[in-house]
Amino acid sequence: MWADAGIAAATSLVVLLLVLSLCFVLLWVERKGSALIQDRIGANRANIFGGILPFNLGIVNTMIADPIKMFTKEDVVPADADKLLHFLGPFLAVFPVLVIFAVVPFGDVLVIGGHSVDLQAAHLDVGILYVLAMSGLAVYGIVLGGWASNSRWALLGAIRGSAQMISYEIAMGLALIGTVMTFGTLDLQAIARAQGAHLWGVVPAWGVLYQPLGFLIFLIAGIAESKRVPFDIPEGESELTCGFFTEYSGSKQACFMLSDFAEIVVVSGLVTTLFFGAWQVPFLARDGWHFPGGLTLAMPHLAIVALQVASFILKVLLFCCLQILVRWSLPRYRYDQLMDLGWKRLLPLALVNVLVTGIVIVLAG
Amino acid sequence: MGPLTFAALAAGLVASALTVVLHPNPVKSALALVVTLFLLAVVFVFLEAHMIAALQVIVYAGAIMVLFLFVIMLLNLQDDAAETRGSDRIALRAGAWLGGGVLAGELVTLFLRLPLAAPSAAPEGYGGAAVVARSLFTDYLLPFELTSILLLIAVVGAVVLAQRREA
Numbered sequence: 001m002w003a004d005a006g007i008a009a010a011t012s013l014v015v016l017l018l019v020l021s022l023c024f025v026l027l028w029v030e031r032k033g034s035a036l037i038q039d040r041i042g043a044n045r046a047n048i049f050g051g052i053l054p055f056n057l058g059i060v061n062t063m064i065a066d067p068i069k070m071f072t073k074e075d076v077v078p079a080d081a082d083k084l085l086h087f088l089g090p091f092l093a094v095f096p097v098l099v100i101f102a103v104v105p106f107g108d109v110l111v112i113g114g115h116s117v118d119l120q121a122a123h124l125d126v127g128i129l130y131v132l133a134m135s136g137l138a139v140y141g142i143v144l145g146g147w148a149s150n151s152r153w154a155l156l157g158a159i160r161g162s163a164q165m166i167s168y169e170i171a172m173g174l175a176l177i178g179t180v181m182t183f184g185t186l187d188l189q190a191i192a193r194a195q196g197a198h199l200w201g202v203v204p205a206w207g208v209l210y211q212p213l214g215f216l217i218f219l220i221a222g223i224a225e226s227k228r229v230p231f232d233i234p235e236g237e238s239e240l241t242c243g244f245f246t247e248y249s250g251s252k253q254a255c256f257m258l259s260d261f262a263e264i265v266v267v268s269g270l271v272t273t274l275f276f277g278a279w280q281v282p283f284l285a286r287d288g289w290h291f292p293g294g295l296t297l298a299m300p301h302l303a304i305v306a307l308q309v310a311s312f313i314l315k316v317l318l319f320c321c322l323q324i325l326v327r328w329s330l331p332r333y334r335y336d337q338l339m340d341l342g343w344k345r346l347l348p349l350a351l352v353n354v355l356v357t358g359i360v361i362v363l364a365g
Numbered sequence: 366m367g368p369l370t371f372a373a374l375a376a377g378l379v380a381s382a383l384t385v386v387l388h389p390n391p392v393k394s395a396l397a398l399v400v401t402l403f404l405l406a407v408v409f410v411f412l413e414a415h416m417i418a419a420l421q422v423i424v425y426a427g428a429i430m431v432l433f434l435f436v437i438m439l440l441n442l443q444d445d446a447a448e449t450r451g452s453d454r455i456a457l458r459a460g461a462w463l464g465g466g467v468l469a470g471e472l473v474t475l476f477l478r479l480p481l482a483a484p485s486a487a488p489e490g491y492g493g494a495a496v497v498a499r500s501l502f503t504d505y506l507l508p509f510e511l512t513s514i515l516l517l518i519a520v521v522g523a524v525v526l527a528q529r530r531e532a
Binding site: 125126129147165173 | 392396399415416419420422423426427428431432434435438439493494
């Protein structure tokens with residue numbers, strides 16, 4: 001009983017720390033990556049030991065000094081704002097995003113001291129539905145934040161945000177239906193395990209092979225859900241100052257930023273889990289390597305688990321970097337183009353995907 | 366679900382439901398409705414109906430209530446006290462009391478007719494996606510399809526109403 005509770009607490013803590021630490025890494029990747037793309041040097045002012053160190057400490061600056069600065073700044077609340085909702089907004093924005101990761105498995109089973117631990121914070125039979133439910137709640141943070149600020153820019157940003165998120169939620173859900181049909185389950189850990197097989201003994205049977213269109217639609221809708229360029233209409237700094245968080249400062253604004261980065265990590269985690277084999281390493285099974293041609297190589301259990309977790313984190317980081325690359329290389333959509341893409345392109349495509357998947361499943365028996 | 370959990374959830378539900386009706390600010394009312402629907406989903410979770418709980422949050426708390434809030438904010442509704450004239454208010458109140466009374470009467474009759482015996486144990490996989498889907502697409506197939514036709518009619522109707530008319 002106590003051991004189970006301890007294991008549950010430990011896995012939850014690991015997942016939370018995983019997301020938060022990835023967010024901090026992304027903070028630096030975003031700074032340096034954007035500088036790289038724009039041919040600048042980027043954050044490099046970190047003269048903390050009087051310049052006696054031979055290497056650059058810019059990474060320390062962005063990962064430690066920036067958050068400290070943000071969280072200790074003055075917190076300004078507009079005079080006519082709704083105090084309670086203005087206070088709640090940032091937390092309602094960040095909380096649902098952080099809890100989504102609870103159902104994302106970050107590894108297979110870890111056997112330790114007679115206990116077998118499923119490396120997933122919450123094992124839910126309806127995992128995918130839980131993901132959709134929580135990402136649907138994430139919109140309240142920006143809607144409330146924007147409305148409670150009592151500012152026109154913020155209100156416009158909030159209204160745009162709610163319209164955008166509802167539109168893309170539908171395409172996202174429909175894109176996932178193809179995956180659910182392929183694997184026949186809503187449970188993310190079961191989907192991860194199903195991707196351990198190999199087609200013709202050589203190609204890892206990852207979800208993207210069965211659902212290439214579903215993957216593209218999900219990724220686009222996911223980027224739109226995280227409200228970043230090219231989908232950052234709710235923020236739109238050239239028209240709306242800063243959109244829904246115009247009237248936020250200090251730690252509350254940091255919360256909105258954190259929810260942005262956490263959403264990148266969550267979208268990457270979901271893409272990895274559903275389409276890119278989750279924690280699977282090609283040819284690595286629970287007891288060791290099984291290469292095509294019959295060559296097998298045993299490996300200790302802990303090493304295998306460590307490799308799988310590392311492979312999951314690596315894949316997630318890869319998709320995080322892809323999203324940052326997208327952000328810094330594309331221009332922003334106009335509002336009508338954004339709605340066009342969601343309702344007239346992605347939604348019909350997702351429906352076609354469901355239809356084709358159904359036909360293939362029926363034909364394949 | 367233990368009696369203590371149920372009491373706490375029920376108290377929260379009733380309190381937020383009363384806030385929906387009594388709060389003068391429409392945005393706060395809508396938010397209280399979100400809380401009500403979310404707490405209802407929590408009740409479903411404690412009853413092992415995970416699928417229904419997730420759908421409750423996706424459909425009601427996530428999608429429908431966002432649209433409610435969207436419309437309220439777009440119209441910029443303020444406190445509703447001064448909106449209606451005196452005579453209209455009396456008629457509105459009478460209608461509301463009448464409608465509410467009929468619903469409350471129905472609820473009481475229903476409650477009095479309910480069997481008070483303890484329910485039998487839930488079958489295997491109760492409340493999971495597979496079981497719900499199976500009963501939805503076998504026993505309740507006709508009502509399910511009829512509901513979707515009803516929704517389709519509503520969508521077509523909305524499009525017709527919203528269509529720009531030629532002068």
